[in-house]
Amino acid sequence: xxxxxxxxxxxxxxxxxxxxxxxxxxxxxxxxxxxxxxxxxxxxxxxxxxxxxxxxxxxxxxxxxxxxxxxxxxxxxxxxxxx
Amino acid sequence: xxxxxxxxxxxxxxxxxxxxxxxxxxxxxxxxxxxxxxxxxxxxxxxxxxxxxxxxxxxxxxxxxxxxxxxxxxxxxxxxxxxxxxxxxxxxxxxxxxxxxxxxxxxxxxxxxxxxxxxxxxxxxxxxxxxxxxxxxxxxxxxxxxxxxxxxxxxxxxxxxxxxxxxxxxxxxxxxxxxxxxxxxxxxxxxxxxxxxxxxxxxxxxxxxxxxxxxxxxxxxxxxxxxxxxxxxxxxxxxxxxxxxxxxxxxxxxxxxxxxxxxxxxxxxxxxxxxxxxxxxxxxxxxxxxxxxxxxxxxxxxxxxxxxxxxxxxxxxxxxxxxxxxxxxxxxxxxxxxxxxxxxxxxxxxxxxxxxxxxxxxxxxxxxxxxxxxxxxxxxxxxxxxxxxxxxxxxxxxxxxxxxxxxxxxxxxxxxxxxxxxxxxxxxxxxxxxxxxxxxxxxxxxxxxxxxxxxxxxxxxxxxxxxxxxxxxxxxxxxxxxxxxxxxxxxxxxxxxxxxxxxxxxxxxxxxxxxxxxxxxxxxxxxxxxxxxxxxxxxxxxxxxxxxxxxxxxxxxxxxxxxxxxxxxxxxxxxxxxxxxxxxxxxxxxxxxxxxxxxxxxxxxxxxxxxxxxxxxxxxxxxxxxxxxxxxxxxxxxxxxxxxxxxxxxxxxxxxxxxxxxxxxxxxxxxxxxxxxxxxxxxxxxxxxxxxxxxxxxxxxxxxxxxxxxxxxxxxxxxxxxxxxxxxxxxxxxxxxxxxxxxxxxxxxxxxxxxxxxxxxxxxxxxxxxxxxxxxxxxxxxxxxxxxxxxxxxxxxxxxxxxxxxxxxxxxxxxxxxxxxxxxxxxxxxxxxxxxxxxxxxxxxxxxxxxxxxxxxxxxxxxxxxxxxxxxxxxxxxxxxxxxx
Numbered sequence: 001x002x003x004x005x006x007x008x009x010x011x012x013x014x015x016x017x018x019x020x021x022x023x024x025x026x027x028x029x030x031x032x033x034x035x036x037x038x039x040x041x042x043x044x045x046x047x048x049x050x051x052x053x054x055x056x057x058x059x060x061x062x063x064x065x066x067x068x069x070x071x072x073x074x075x076x077x078x079x080x081x082x083x
Numbered sequence: 084x085x086x087x088x089x090x091x092x093x094x095x096x097x098x099x100x101x102x103x104x105x106x107x108x109x110x111x112x113x114x115x116x117x118x119x120x121x122x123x124x125x126x127x128x129x130x131x132x133x134x135x136x137x138x139x140x141x142x143x144x145x146x147x148x149x150x151x152x153x154x155x156x157x158x159x160x161x162x163x164x165x166x167x168x169x170x171x172x173x174x175x176x177x178x179x180x181x182x183x184x185x186x187x188x189x190x191x192x193x194x195x196x197x198x199x200x201x202x203x204x205x206x207x208x209x210x211x212x213x214x215x216x217x218x219x220x221x222x223x224x225x226x227x228x229x230x231x232x233x234x235x236x237x238x239x240x241x242x243x244x245x246x247x248x249x250x251x252x253x254x255x256x257x258x259x260x261x262x263x264x265x266x267x268x269x270x271x272x273x274x275x276x277x278x279x280x281x282x283x284x285x286x287x288x289x290x291x292x293x294x295x296x297x298x299x300x301x302x303x304x305x306x307x308x309x310x311x312x313x314x315x316x317x318x319x320x321x322x323x324x325x326x327x328x329x330x331x332x333x334x335x336x337x338x339x340x341x342x343x344x345x346x347x348x349x350x351x352x353x354x355x356x357x358x359x360x361x362x363x364x365x366x367x368x369x370x371x372x373x374x375x376x377x378x379x380x381x382x383x384x385x386x387x388x389x390x391x392x393x394x395x396x397x398x399x400x401x402x403x404x405x406x407x408x409x410x411x412x413x414x415x416x417x418x419x420x421x422x423x424x425x426x427x428x429x430x431x432x433x434x435x436x437x438x439x440x441x442x443x444x445x446x447x448x449x450x451x452x453x454x455x456x457x458x459x460x461x462x463x464x465x466x467x468x469x470x471x472x473x474x475x476x477x478x479x480x481x482x483x484x485x486x487x488x489x490x491x492x493x494x495x496x497x498x499x500x501x502x503x504x505x506x507x508x509x510x511x512x513x514x515x516x517x518x519x520x521x522x523x524x525x526x527x528x529x530x531x532x533x534x535x536x537x538x539x540x541x542x543x544x545x546x547x548x549x550x551x552x553x554x555x556x557x558x559x560x561x562x563x564x565x566x567x568x569x570x571x572x573x574x575x576x577x578x579x580x581x582x583x584x585x586x587x588x589x590x591x592x593x594x595x596x597x598x599x600x601x602x603x604x605x606x607x608x609x610x611x612x613x614x615x616x617x618x619x620x621x622x623x624x625x626x627x628x629x630x631x632x633x634x635x636x637x638x639x640x641x642x643x644x645x646x647x648x649x650x651x652x653x654x655x656x657x658x659x660x661x662x663x664x665x666x667x668x669x670x671x672x673x674x675x676x677x678x679x680x681x682x683x684x685x686x687x688x689x690x691x692x693x694x695x696x697x698x699x700x701x702x703x704x705x706x707x708x709x710x711x712x713x714x715x716x717x718x719x720x721x722x723x724x725x726x727x728x729x730x731x732x733x734x735x736x737x738x739x740x741x742x743x744x745x746x747x748x749x750x751x752x753x754x755x756x757x758x759x760x761x762x763x764x765x766x767x768x769x770x771x772x773x774x775x776x777x778x779x780x781x782x783x784x785x786x787x788x789x790x791x792x793x794x795x796x797x798x799x800x801x802x803x804x805x806x807x808x809x810x811x812x813x814x815x816x817x818x819x820x821x822x823x824x825x826x827x828x829x830x831x832x833x834x835x836x837x838x839x840x841x842x843x844x845x846x847x848x849x850x851x852x853x854x855x856x857x858x859x860x861x862x863x864x865x866x867x868x869x870x871x872x873x874x875x876x877x878x879x880x881x882x883x884x885x886x887x888x889x890x891x892x893x894x895x896x897x898x899x900x901x902x903x904x905x906x907x908x909x910x911x912x913x914x915x916x917x918x919x920x921x922x923x924x925x926x927x928x929x930x931x932x933x934x935x936x937x938x939x940x941x942x943x944x945x946x947x948x949x950x951x952x953x954x955x956x957x958x959x960x961x962x963x964x965x966x967x968x
Contacts, residue, residue, distance in 0.1 A: 065940050
């Protein structure tokens with residue numbers, strides 16, 4: 001048993017942050033969407049476990065993009081359905 | 084139109100026997116359709132209350148005419164229950180997880196509580212599965228010993244237990260199963276994911292069978308006046324007949340054995356009525372031996388209801404025929420045969436302004452004599468939507484004069500197609516949006532669609548028998564959209580890579596290469612001949628005057644079709660990437676310099692004008708727009724076709740001839756290579772071969788042999804290439820990028836080389852050898868698929884065999900690739916078809932769910948960016964400095 005892989009340290013994993021209520025509110029009004037209409041990510045995804053996000057929270061993902069410089073995406077954490 | 088509604092919830096349930104009876108209008112008991120006089124039997128399968136199919140009659144149930152009456156269901160009371168084949172898996176699961184005595188779930192009360200608790204959790208979609216329940220245990224509720232339930236396809240269930248060490252099987256009848264399922268309480272079903280209010284499990288065992296309306300299974304009357312019934316009707320006749328017999332036997336108190344046989348027969352007929360392709364069940368057949376098309380077969384598969392009738396339908400106002408090339412058309416035009424133009428129409432509303440004009444269309448009628456004549460009309464439509472079909476000729480049907488005199492403002496006239504109308508043109512498979520583009524039509528003789536060969540790449544069309552489809556938009560709105568969004572000129576740039584997809588092909592590239600290569604001089608007559616069809620007004624000052632005769636250079640001629648002010652510096656396809664570039668002085672004339680719309684140096688070839696490359700076109704689009712680019716394509720294709728005709732271009736068998744010296748050199752070279760191979764084999768056999776890292780000695784030998792032979796083949800190509808210069812047509816095509824490569828030329832003139840299967844020499848065949856012509860364990864070049872002959876010299880029988888092996892691999896690969904990528908494409912399109920970019924730049928589904936927060940993460944249209952960059956800085960700098968940077 002070596003040390004557990006910290007996905008946050010990996011070069012190809014973009015920055016993930018848990019959004020606070022204030023940010024979330026502006027996000028939802030900016031895009032005029034309900035929480036359910038956001039893209040999803042499963043609660044047992046390695047990155048979600050690494051940043052300790054709970055189901056129902058929204059994660060901001062900041063990627064480096066060749067064309068856009070930085071691209072932001074948002075994902076709602078949901079519980080993975082069994083089977 | 085009602086506003087779209089959001090679906091809150093969908094229930095998927097079963098029809099209960101009560102439901103079936105409630106919607107039934109007729110209990111069907113008579114196993115026949117029509118009597119000898121052609122009247123339907125009452126209580127028969129064609130009972131008039133089940134709906135009408137004969138025109139003129141009225142439905143006995145709803146009183147509507149054929150076409151308006153949707154048909155009504157009937158029912159058959161089954162003598163004994165039978166299993167519905169579609170639910171056998173559900174039945175099996177339920178039999179295995181519930182008690183055979185009390186019907187409760189085979190779980191401890193606390194386990195049930197655990198699952199019921201999960202039910203409350205909105206995030207959980209958990210249900211109990213077969214795996215959660217241990218087999219053959221005792222029921223925790225009534226302490227009854229459980230038995231293993233075996234299922235045999237298609238519809239047999241058996242209980243198995245061991246008695247005195249022997250396995251005993253007991254068949255469960257549908258009635259037994261139904262009784263067991265009836266005992267399962269609603270609350271236990273909830274945990275299994277079944278809502279008992281809409282789907283009680285015992286409803287999967289049929290006690291009453293619904294009879295579909297006659298509109299769903301119409302009988303057809305054959306030419307000889309005989310009625311031919313639908314497959315479903317045939318099957319229902321079988322079911323009723325057996326059902327009646329069953330009932331009679333039952334009432335007569337027949338022995339158990341006979342009852343069981345009849346029961347099984349009834350089960351078979353009901354099973355095949357639902358699905359005639361169940362495993363373990365011989366399909367029910369028509370008298371002719373053709374398997375019947377029953378319920379499930381109507382829905383399933385490519386021609387089934389979903390893929391065949393709902394996702395895809397047949398359309399009106401469309402035409403299909405063979406395509407053929409016509410380089411004299413513009414890329415945005417489409418030549419159509421008169422027969423199609425006469426058949427297809429566009430509706431035109433009659434107004435005060437156009438009534439006289441349309442009257443004339445009506446007077447011409449449906450038969451336009453020649454394509455020079457003005458177009459006619461096929462229908463006149465009155466304001467009450469009544470269509471009057473126009474008849475021409477001079478027979479009694481001729482109604483042109485009459486209709487023309489009746490014509491008034493407010494009518495609509497279906498006018499035939501004429502030059503300049505906009506149509507959509509399509510070739511399957513429609514893999515990208517450029518597979519459907521709009522063209523302006525041009526009437527032409529003969530019976531094929533004619534298109535400019537330069538638009539072949541987006542359609543992926545050729546003229547070896549391809550057929551294409553044409554659609555005629557019927558409203559002003561549709562025509563405007565087709566013209567503004569789907570026209571050829573709007574689709575020159577492909578969103579796939581942001582570059583032009585329309586451009587010169589084959590002869591266009593050879594022609595423009597021959598024209599612009601090095602320096603040639605043309606007299607005024609010749610220059611004008613070349614530019615005859617190009618859209619230019621005057622010739623420039625002659626490049627030189629000799630003996631009082633003015634000459635124009637080939638580069639001047641080409642420059643005429645370029646827009647003024649175009650500045651470009653780049654290298655052509657024929658550039659060999661020399662370490663030291665000589666720029667303008669390149670001996671291959673591969674360094675292109677265009678200054679202010681004048682070609683100063685360089686040869687125009689695939690990189691400049693070809694489809695998928697088209698550097699010049701790309702620049703014209705960026706600087707002057709798509710309209711100018713279309714003009715340029717038309718000029719360029721016409722100039723290049725004229726050039727190739729003027730200069731002359733042909734290819735024959737003796738174009739691959741080499742001289743005696745070259746043949747000697749090639750022979751010596753191949754001999755040498757084969758000796759080299761023998762030498763390496765000897766080293767290997769002596770065990771002296773040093774294996775490469777990570778490889779065995781055999782692998783190393785194989786690699787070395789492949790390498791030696793590959794190099795030898797390439798060298799024969801060099802020898803051939805030295806002999807064949809730009810005077811050779813194949814070389815011109817390869818160098819310009821029009822078609823073929825130097826490798827193809829090598830194989831024709833020099834040596835075909837090693838044939839391979841999966842990248843290795845051919846080793847399959849007999850023990851230790853590929854063919855009986857060789858010695859066993861011969862490792863030599865010839866024995867494993869090396870072909871030293873060329874296509875020109877002809878190949879030996881063994882070589883031919885190896886060539887066929889290698890060729891087959893290529894064919895298999897393409898066949899597999901196309902089917903796999905086709906399926907992948909279908910799945911992608913099904914998943915993505917309704918996504919759209921919203922006004923805020925997000926990509927969303929129809930439900931407003933966000934897929935991307937910015938289209939492509941950068942919100943950029945690939946056709947509007949310079950190969951990934953927002954601005955083509957290098958190109959702009961170069962065009963200002965007129966120098967390469």
